[in-house]
Amino acid sequence: DIQMTQSPTSLSASVGDRVTITCRASHHISTYLNWYQQKPGKAPKLLVSGASSLQSGVPSRFSGSGSGTDFTLTISSLQPEDFATYYCQQSYSTFFTFGPGTKVDIK
Amino acid sequence: QLQLQESGPGLVKPSETLSLTCSVSGGSVGSSGYYWGWIRQPPGKGLEWIASMSYSGITYYNRSLKSRVTISVDTSKNQFSLMLNSVTAADTAVYYCARQQLVLDYWGQGTLVTVSS
Numbered sequence: 001d002i003q004m005t006q007s008p009t010s011l012s013a014s015v016g017d018r019v020t021i022t023c024r025a026s027h028h029i030s031t032y033l034n035w036y037q038q039k040p041g042k043a044p045k046l047l048v049s050g051a052s053s054l055q056s057g058v059p060s061r062f063s064g065s066g067s068g069t070d071f072t073l074t075i076s077s078l079q080p081e082d083f084a085t086y087y088c089q090q091s092y093s094t095f096f097t098f099g100p101g102t103k104v105d106i107k
Numbered sequence: 108q109l110q111l112q113e114s115g116p117g118l119v120k121p122s123e124t125l126s127l128t129c130s131v132s133g134g135s136v137g138s139s140g141y142y143w144g145w146i147r148q149p150p151g152k153g154l155e156w157i158a159s160m161s162y163s164g165i166t167y168y169n170r171s172l173k174s175r176v177t178i179s180v181d182t183s184k185n186q187f188s189l190m191l192n193s194v195t196a197a198d199t200a201v202y203y204c205a206r207q208q209l210v211l212d213y214w215g216q217g218t219l220v221t222v223s224s
Contacts, residue, residue, distance in 0.1 A: 001170065034210050036154075043203055043214035044154065050209075087154055091209040094167045096144075096156035 006099035012107040019075040021102045023088035032092035109134040111215035125191040129204030137162045137182040142207040147200040
C-alpha cells in the first residue's frame with residue numbers, strides 16, 4: 001500500500017501570507033496526486049489534480065507542484081475563505097490513500 | 108450539474124450491517140469511464156477510501172475492509188450502495204459517496220453513521 005504523509009500537521013497563518021503544504025508518498029507515484037480542501041461539516045472539494053492542474057473555478061492563488069514522491073500545495077496569498085483542512089490523495093494505485101491532512105487556521 | 112446524496116440509517120448496532128445508498132442526479136451511474144465510490148471520515152479524523160465500482164461490475168476495495176464490504180450499482184435506479192458487515196464502534200464515521208476517476212470530483216454531503224447499542 002502507498003502511504004501518504006503531510007507536513008505540517010497544522011499551521012497558523014495570517015491573511016495575505018504565503019502558505020506551503022508538503023505531501024510525501026511512500027512509493028513513486030509520478031504525478032498521480034490530488035489535493036482537496038475540506039471545511040468543517042462539509043465534503044472535501046477537489047482543488048488540484050495530476051499534481052499541478054487547477055480545477056475549474058479554483059482561484060489562481062492555489063498551485064500544486066511535484067512528481068515522484070514529493071509534492072507541494074501553495075497558497076500564494078491566504079484569504080479568509082482558505083482557512084480549512086487540506087488533504088493530498090494518491091491515485092497511482094487503484095487503492096486510493098489520503099494524507100492525514102493539514103489544518104490551516106487563523107493566527 | 109451532477110449531484111450525489113447519501114441515505115441510510117444513522118444508527119447501527121454493533122455486529123450488525125451498515126447499509127447506505129447514494130442517489131445520483133444530473134448524470135448516470137451507467138456512464139462509461141467512471142467509477143462510483145465510498146469514503147469515510149471518523150469524527151475529528153482524516154479521510155479513508157473504502158471501495159469503488161464501475162457500472163460494469165469492476166470493483167476495488169480497501170484491503171483493510173475488503174472482507175466486510177460489498178458495493179453494488181443499480182443502473183435502473185441510478186444509485187449505488189455500500190454494505191459493511193460486523194460493524195464496531197470503530198466504524199462510526201461520516202460516510203461520503205463520490206464519483207471516481209483518477210480523482211474524486213463530485214461528492215455527496217455525507218451522512219453520519221454511529222455504531223452503538
